[in-house]
Amino acid sequence: MMYQGLFRKPKNALEIRDGEMEAGQPYIADDAYVKCPKCRKMLYAADVRDNLEVCPECGHHFPVAARRRIELLVDPQSFQEMFSPGAGNGEGREKRAAEAIEAARNPIGFPGYEEKLSAARQKSGEQEGVLCGLARIGGLPTCIFVMNMDFMMGSMGTAIGEAITQLFEFAAEKRLPVVGYTVSGGARMQEGILSLMQMAKVSGAVKRHSDEGLLYAVVLTDPTTGGVTASFAMQGDVILAEPGALIGFAGPRVIEQTILQKLPEGFQRAELLLKKGFIDDIVHRRKQRTYLINLLGLHSDQIQI
Amino acid sequence: MTEAVEYRAYRRVEEARAKGRPTGRDYIDNLISNFTEFHGDRRFGDDAAVVSGIGRLRNMPITVIATDKGRTTKEKVAHNFGSPHPEGYRKALRQMKLAEKFHRPVLCIVDTAGAYPGIGAEERGQAQAIAENLMAMMSLKTPVISLFIGEGGSGGALALAVADRVFMMENAVYSVISPEGCASILWKDAKKMKEAAECLKLTAQDLMALGVAERVISEPENFREETRQAKQVYYRLEDLLYEEFQWLRKKSEEELLAQRYERFRKFGRPDSEQRADCQAGQ
Numbered sequence: 001m002m003y004q005g006l007f008r009k010p011k012n013a014l015e016i017r018d019g020e021m022e023a024g025q026p027y028i029a030d031d032a033y034v035k036c037p038k039c040r041k042m043l044y045a046a047d048v049r050d051n052l053e054v055c056p057e058c059g060h061h062f063p064v065a066a067r068r069r070i071e072l073l074v075d076p077q078s079f080q081e082m083f084s085p086g087a088g089n090g091e092g093r094e095k096r097a098a099e100a101i102e103a104a105r106n107p108i109g110f111p112g113y114e115e116k117l118s119a120a121r122q123k124s125g126e127q128e129g130v131l132c133g134l135a136r137i138g139g140l141p142t143c144i145f146v147m148n149m150d151f152m153m154g155s156m157g158t159a160i161g162e163a164i165t166q167l168f169e170f171a172a173e174k175r176l177p178v179v180g181y182t183v184s185g186g187a188r189m190q191e192g193i194l195s196l197m198q199m200a201k202v203s204g205a206v207k208r209h210s211d212e213g214l215l216y217a218v219v220l221t222d223p224t225t226g227g228v229t230a231s232f233a234m235q236g237d238v239i240l241a242e243p244g245a246l247i248g249f250a251g252p253r254v255i256e257q258t259i260l261q262k263l264p265e266g267f268q269r270a271e272l273l274l275k276k277g278f279i280d281d282i283v284h285r286r287k288q289r290t291y292l293i294n295l296l297g298l299h300s301d302q303i304q305i
Numbered sequence: 306m307t308e309a310v311e312y313r314a315y316r317r318v319e320e321a322r323a324k325g326r327p328t329g330r331d332y333i334d335n336l337i338s339n340f341t342e343f344h345g346d347r348r349f350g351d352d353a354a355v356v357s358g359i360g361r362l363r364n365m366p367i368t369v370i371a372t373d374k375g376r377t378t379k380e381k382v383a384h385n386f387g388s389p390h391p392e393g394y395r396k397a398l399r400q401m402k403l404a405e406k407f408h409r410p411v412l413c414i415v416d417t418a419g420a421y422p423g424i425g426a427e428e429r430g431q432a433q434a435i436a437e438n439l440m441a442m443m444s445l446k447t448p449v450i451s452l453f454i455g456e457g458g459s460g461g462a463l464a465l466a467v468a469d470r471v472f473m474m475e476n477a478v479y480s481v482i483s484p485e486g487c488a489s490i491l492w493k494d495a496k497k498m499k500e501a502a503e504c505l506k507l508t509a510q511d512l513m514a515l516g517v518a519e520r521v522i523s524e525p526e527n528f529r530e531e532t533r534q535a536k537q538v539y540y541r542l543e544d545l546l547y548e549e550f551q552w553l554r555k556k557s558e559e560e561l562l563a564q565r566y567e568r569f570r571k572f573g574r575p576d577s578e579q580r581a582d583c584q585a586g587q
Contacts, residue, residue, distance in 0.1 A: 107573075108506045108515070158573025165570070187459070189482045189490070192505045193517050196459060196481040197572035200467045203439035204566050211444070230460040234436035249432035249460070250422030258422050268427060278430050
C-alpha cells in the first residue's frame with residue numbers, strides 16, 4: 001500500500017515535510033544544490049560559489065549578480081559606487097543619478113511598469129540594472145560598470161543609460177579607463193523610444209571618452225543581445241567575452257521565426273564570434289582579473305601624465 | 306471611447322506599412338535632382354535594402370541614404386523588404402564619411418521594419434555595424450537630417466538617425482520594438498498589438514512631445530505615390546529640408562557636434578525637460 005495517498009493533495013506544507021521524513025529522506029534546503037545546465041551534474045552550491053560561480057566539473061559559467069561580480073574582480077574594499085541609481089546619498093552628480101530613478105520611474109506611462117520595477121527591486125536587492133563606480137584593479141584606478149541580469153533581464157532604460165553616460169563623462173574628465181561588463185536582453189520596451197535613445201546617448205559618451213585617448217575594455221557575458229550589443233557592448237577598444245556567452249543583435253527565437261529554420265549549434269556563441277573576428281578573446285572568469293590588470297597596466301602610461 | 310479613437314496609434318502603424326505608400330526611392334526621385342547611386346560597402350557586398358548616392362537638393366550637393374522597401378513584389382524581395390544587413394549600414398557609413406570629406410550634408414530617409422534578423426546578418430556583425438554607425442554619426446562633421454517616411458524599426462532605424470534633426474511624416478512611426486513584438490513578449494499574445502502600439506508612444510505626434518522628433522510633416526488623406534497631393538508634399542518637403550540644411554550649415558563644426566551630443570544627452574537626464582530645443586520648431 002505504499003502508493004496509497006500518493007495522488008492526494010497535501011493539506012498544508014507541514015504534511016509534505018512529514019511525508020518526506022517518514023520516507024527516510026533527510027531535509028535538504030532548496031538552494032544547497034544546483035544543477036549545471038551544461039553537464040547536467042548536481043553540484044554542491046558552496047563548491048560553485050567558491051569557484052567564482054563556475055561549474056567545477058565542466059567550466060560552465062553561471063550568471064553572477066553585479067555586486068558579487070565586482071567583489072570577485074576588484075581590489076578588496078576599493079569599489080566606490082557612483083552614478084548608479086542607488087548610489088544615492090552623495091552630493092552633486094551622485095545625487096543627480098539617484099534622482100534619475102525617480103525621473104525614470106515611468107517616463108512614457110507604460111501600464112504595469114511601476115509594479116515590474118518594484119518586483120525587480122525586491123528580487124535583485126538593487127535599485128536598477130547596473131552598478132557603476134570607481135575601483136582599483138591590481139592597484140590601478142578604473143571606472144567600472146556591471147550590468148545585472150536579475151533586474152528585468154538586464155534591459156536598458158533611461159536610468160541605466162544615464163548612469164553609464166555619467167560614468168564615461170566622469171572617466172573622460174578624470175582621464176581614467178573604463179571597464180564594463182554587459183548582460184542584457186536589450187532595450188527596455190516599457191520606456192519606449194527613450195530606451196532606444198540611450199543607445200545613441202551612451203555611444204556619444206563612449207566616443208568622447210575614446211577621443212581623449214582613453215581605454216575602454218568590455219567583457220560580454222551571457223547573454224548580451226539587442227540594443228546593448230548594438231551600442232556600447234561593441235564599442236570597446238578591447239572586447240572580451242566569457243566562454244559560451246550568447247552574443248547577438250536579434251535573439252535566437254526571433255531569428256528562427258524569421259528564417260523558419262533551426263539555428264546551428266553554437267550560433268551566436270562567444271566561440272563563433274571569436275572565429276568571425278568580432279571579439280578579441282574569450283577569457284575564463286578565473287583569469288579575468290589578471291587579464292585586466294595586465295591590460296590596464298599596458299595602458300596606464302597615458303593615465304598618469 | 307470609440308474603438309477608432311482608442312487605437313489611433315495602431316492606425317498610424319497600418320498606414321505607415323500601407324501598400325502603395327511612397328518608398329524611399331520615390332522620395333529620392335522627387336526631391337533630388339541628378340541623383341547618382343553608389344553601391345557597396347567595400348568590405349563584403351552591396352545591400353539593396355539601402356540605396357545611397359549623391360545629388361542635388363535644389364542647387365545644393367547632398368548625400369542621400371535611404372532604406373527602400375521596394376514597390377512591386379519583385380522589388381520588395383530584391384530590397385529584402387527594406388531590412389538591411391550589416392553591409393547596408395557599412396555602405397551608409399562609407400557614404401557619410403565621403404559626405405564629411407566633401408562637406409556635403411546628409412539626408413537619411415528611413416523606412417524599415419528593422420535590421421534583418423538572419424544567420425548571415427548576425428555572422429557578419431549586425432550589432433557591430435549598428436554600434437559603429439551610432440558612434441561615428443555622433444561625431445560626423447557635417448549636418449545630418451533623418452526623415453522618417455514609414456516604419457522606424459528600433460536599432461535598425463537609429464543607425465541612420467543619429468541626426469541633428471528628425472523629421473517625421475505624419476503617419477510615420479518610430480519605436481524601440483514593433484507593436485506585435487512588444488505584445489508577444491509582454492502579454493504572450495501578438496494579437497494585442499493595438500494595445501501595445503498605444504502604450505509605446507510611437508506616433509509622430511508622441512515623438513514630437515518627447516523631443517525625439519523636431520517636426521511633423523502633414524500628409525494628405527490616403528497618401529499614395531503618383532497623386533497630385535503627393536507632389537505637393539514633396540514641394541513642401543524640399544523647402545523645409547533645404548531651409549533646415551542651410552540653417553545647420555551656418556553652425557561651426559564644434560557647435561554642430563555639441564548640439565548633436567546634447568540632443569541625445571537630454572533623454573533620461575533627471576533635470577531635463579524632455580522637449581526639443583531647435584529652431585525647426587513650429
